[in-house]
Amino acid sequence: MGRSPCCEKAHTNKGAWTKEEDDRLVGYIRAHGEGCWRSLPKAAGLLRCGKSCRLRWINYLRPDLKRGNFTQEEDQIIIKLHSLLGNKWSLIAGRLPGRTDNEIKNYWNTHIRRKLVSQGIDPTTHRPMNEPSASQQSKEERREKCPDLNLDLRINPPYQQQKQQLFKTGTLCFACSLGIQNSKDCSCTNASTNSGYDFLSGVLDYRRLEMK
């Protein structure tokens, strides 16, 4: 038995959203909160499918969206995280408050990718274009370049929870809460937590979960 369609396609609008549709969606979510995307369109009086409503809200209508150009610092964070996570746009977006996965993905494809190419860097591997790719390298070569990469599988409390706790107690600055330890903006009171590889800690937590 196949999956049922996510919505009744015959009676749904497609394409750009009108001001009235936006107002209806925002009004409904303000009154009832997010969630139940499947039933939301009918309840809100919208001729859209639930997925479309969710996307419109998350990528465009959410009040906490930053909008506007990306800063140099955001550029650097995106490049760094992409080199570690690859195309995990939602994870990258999770570390850039006010930015969405769709926005970052578009920005990557239109700006950063081209910038890296013009600098002679492969945007996929983050290595110089003329260097052999990771898959062509021997295991020993990789081990030499990443001697401290700990691939042990461990169960840790979720990374965000740890960070939020530290942030609350005042031992973690805003920069570090985003995973940018030792940046020029870092003002952590607990210097002992700042090892040279702290930037990777959250990412490696994620990677532990990925390796299943």
Add this chain to the structure above:
DNA sequence: AAGGCAAACAACCGCATTTTA
């Protein structure tokens, strides 16, 4: 001014994952 082109971005689609009954 008009046409062509590329860049930018919003939105869609299909699949994967998670949740629920």
Add this chain to the structure above:
DNA sequence: TTAAAATGCGGTTGTTTGCCT
């Protein structure tokens, strides 16, 4: 335990906008 439903994610496409000739 399992199948269906709901939600989320990433790739791709379509439309708009701005620049150049």
